[in-house]
Amino acid sequence: MLDNLLVIEDIYKFFPVKVGFGKTIEAKAVDGVNLTVARGEAVGLVGESGCGKSTLGRLALKLLDPTSGKVYFEGRDLNALDKQELRTLRKKMQIIFQDPFASLNPRMRVQEIITEPLIIHALVEKNELEARGIALLEKVGLTAQALHRYPHEFSGGQRQRIGIARALASGPSFIVADEPVSALDVSVQAQIINLLDDLRNDLHLSFLFIAHDLNVVRHFSDRVVVMYLGKIMEIAPAEEIYLNPSHPYTEALLADIPVADPTIHKKHILLKGDIPSPTQIPSGCRFHTRCIYSFDPCDKIVPRTTDLGNGHFVDCHLRA
Amino acid sequence: MTLDLLDIQGLSTHFFTRSGVIKAVDNLSLSLQKGRVLGLVGESGCGKTVTALSILNLVPAPGRIISGRIFFEGRELLTLSPEEMRSIRGAQISMIFQEPMTALNPVFTVGNQIAEILTTHSSIVKKEAMVSAVELLRSVGIPSPEKRVHEYPHQLSGGMRQRVMIAMAISCKPSLILADEPTTALDVTIQAHILELLSRIQEEMGMAVILVTHDLGLIAERAHDVAVMYAGRIVEQAETRELFANPRHPYTRGLMASIPKPGESGKKRLRTIAGSVPHFQDLPEGCKFITRCDIKTAQCEKEPDFIEVTPGHMVRCFEIQ
Numbered sequence: 001m002l003d004n005l006l007v008i009e010d011i012y013k014f015f016p017v018k019v020g021f022g023k024t025i026e027a028k029a030v031d032g033v034n035l036t037v038a039r040g041e042a043v044g045l046v047g048e049s050g051c052g053k054s055t056l057g058r059l060a061l062k063l064l065d066p067t068s069g070k071v072y073f074e075g076r077d078l079n080a081l082d083k084q085e086l087r088t089l090r091k092k093m094q095i096i097f098q099d100p101f102a103s104l105n106p107r108m109r110v111q112e113i114i115t116e117p118l119i120i121h122a123l124v125e126k127n128e129l130e131a132r133g134i135a136l137l138e139k140v141g142l143t144a145q146a147l148h149r150y151p152h153e154f155s156g157g158q159r160q161r162i163g164i165a166r167a168l169a170s171g172p173s174f175i176v177a178d179e180p181v182s183a184l185d186v187s188v189q190a191q192i193i194n195l196l197d198d199l200r201n202d203l204h205l206s207f208l209f210i211a212h213d214l215n216v217v218r219h220f221s222d223r224v225v226v227m228y229l230g231k232i233m234e235i236a237p238a239e240e241i242y243l244n245p246s247h248p249y250t251e252a253l254l255a256d257i258p259v260a261d262p263t264i265h266k267k268h269i270l271l272k273g274d275i276p277s278p279t280q281i282p283s284g285c286r287f288h289t290r291c292i293y294s295f296d297p298c299d300k301i302v303p304r305t306t307d308l309g310n311g312h313f314v315d316c317h318l319r320a
Numbered sequence: 321m322t323l324d325l326l327d328i329q330g331l332s333t334h335f336f337t338r339s340g341v342i343k344a345v346d347n348l349s350l351s352l353q354k355g356r357v358l359g360l361v362g363e364s365g366c367g368k369t370v371t372a373l374s375i376l377n378l379v380p381a382p383g384r385i386i387s388g389r390i391f392f393e394g395r396e397l398l399t400l401s402p403e404e405m406r407s408i409r410g411a412q413i414s415m416i417f418q419e420p421m422t423a424l425n426p427v428f429t430v431g432n433q434i435a436e437i438l439t440t441h442s443s444i445v446k447k448e449a450m451v452s453a454v455e456l457l458r459s460v461g462i463p464s465p466e467k468r469v470h471e472y473p474h475q476l477s478g479g480m481r482q483r484v485m486i487a488m489a490i491s492c493k494p495s496l497i498l499a500d501e502p503t504t505a506l507d508v509t510i511q512a513h514i515l516e517l518l519s520r521i522q523e524e525m526g527m528a529v530i531l532v533t534h535d536l537g538l539i540a541e542r543a544h545d546v547a548v549m550y551a552g553r554i555v556e557q558a559e560t561r562e563l564f565a566n567p568r569h570p571y572t573r574g575l576m577a578s579i580p581k582p583g584e585s586g587k588k589r590l591r592t593i594a595g596s597v598p599h600f601q602d603l604p605e606g607c608k609f610i611t612r613c614d615i616k617t618a619q620c621e622k623e624p625d626f627i628e629v630t631p632g633h634m635v636r637c638f639e640i641q
Contacts, residue, residue: 190578190590258537
């Protein structure tokens with residue numbers, strides 16, 4: 001049995017949306033998700049914009065309170081903890097954000113940014129702060145010179161390194177990386193992915209790696225989870241999902257990535273229409289409005305999860 | 321000899337800011353034939369968008385085109401009067417922007433915005449133009465166009481808005497479309513639709529397209545020719561197949577190596593290009609790529625020329641020449 005660091009059980013998150021006077025409806029951002037992350041594992045979470053992947057990442061860290069459902073971290077129910085206990089546990093769970101321009105306080109020097117977690121959690125004496133700051137910077141490939149500078153003096157890639165140093169400061173065992181390379185140029189993306197890979201091995205970190213780019217996720221993850229409109233469509237080991245995508249949505253996502261090789265003529269799968277609004281989730285299988293294989297039961301019955309073996313699960317009537 | 325549709329010679333567009341002159345485009349030459357798709361690829365800030373805006377003579381202040389000549393269908397664009405230029409923009413050369421939400425006017429219906437172009441560039445009246453607008457929306461695959469034509473941009477999804485942008489761009493049957501990152505803001509399943517649509521229209525109408533993007537995958541699939549830009553210059557140019565088969569410039573090679581490839585097995589270290597794109601204020605002397613290059617030598621202190629290494633394949637690098 002795997003040692004599960006994070007267990008998400010049947011979690012829901014609805015956001016109220018105002019429509020007209022005094023009337024609200026619910027946007028179902030996360031609509032019944034079960035997910036585990038084992039110690040040392042990197043789980044990739046993919047899906048298109050608005051599928052609820054970032055919301056799920058925030059629920060995993062209890063940065064958002066779920067509408068219902070439970071999150072266990074190291075076996076402890078995050079909802080049952082009091083403020084003090086939660087704060088202690090937060091040392092071990094951190095987040096790296098997408099936009100390195102928006103997630104660093106422009107009025108703070110790098111040293112203040114990356115050592116703030118150490119001060120909050122009272123992890124070091126004041127006279128050790130600078131040394132710890134330098135050690136953190138070196139871990140992420142920056143030098144001590146960065147310590148007294150401000151975020152605006154750095155490029156996007158360097159800022160993302162500072163964000164990573166901040167996440168590492170309190171010695172976490174679990175990190176949610178929310179689109180950590182989407183805002184970066186291609187040549188810098190590769191540097192950051194390699195850095196995260198090294199850190200993961202050196203520090204035995206577990207990751208929930210959120211991205212919309214399936215190629216990036218494959219490179220980094222042990223398992224890949226595909227989400228659509230708040231629900232998981234398919235889970236499989238990373239290699240498996242690329243070789244045998246079993247959900248029509250996964251298949252389309254993979255087929256639609258342009259390949260940087262003009263000799264390959266890849267057939268794109270053109271899905272019908274647009275992603276429906278999370279306030280009006282289609283009946284039956286929520287993907288049926290865009291699915292190219294949609295048949296009789298799809299618009300009426302919600303497909304159950306089918307176990308295809310080897311940790312490969314899919315929610316689709318075609319595979320049931 | 322075939323006459324080029326577009327021929328840019330020695331274009332320099334500089335921005336005169338308080339903190340110094342930014343040479344966003346510097347001595348750039350580029351040509352494009354009728355009906356071809358040229359991919360202009362590079363990372364953020366390399367000058368791809370400024371190049372496109374220069375062609376339309378729409379460079380925003382404090383930017384100025386300081387030298388160079390741009391020939392389009394034999395006419396020299398930079399010498400035209402503002403009125404003459406206006407009659408070309410939107411009619412013979414049109415542009416598709418990255419963010420349709422900011423490029424469309426939020427207070428007019430999409431039908432109105434398409435009709436405006438038609439009535440500006442031809443003698444038809446508003447009523448006829450609205451009929452044409454419906455047809456254009458239908459041709460870009462918008463469902464129930466009779467209804468959509470009366471809707472405002474905010475009522476449409478991102479993919480639909482980009483379709484409207486395309487409908488506007490093709491409304492006067494231009495011979496050149498500048499598509500500036502047309503799908504960067506869209507999800508991949510929507511991107512596939514938009515690109516199919518663009519390719520179909522491009523082939524049907526036989527127009528030329530400059531596809532500005534940072535995605536080499538898009539280039540490989542959609543472009544006939546590629547120009548790779550770095551720090552305001554074109555560092556390599558070739559036919560698409562040739563460029564992907566024999567990338568010569570170290571920057572092009574680095575870019576290609578740093579994309580995670582779907583074909584190969586997952587757990588492999590990605591190759592990277594050291595450092596990051598230099599700021600325009602402190603560009604190195606000589607070859608602009610010198611700070612990140614792994615094959616540099618002493619002669620790279622001087623700027624290399626853009627030289628044809630094999631027929632049709634141009635490279636700006638001493639080591640390769």
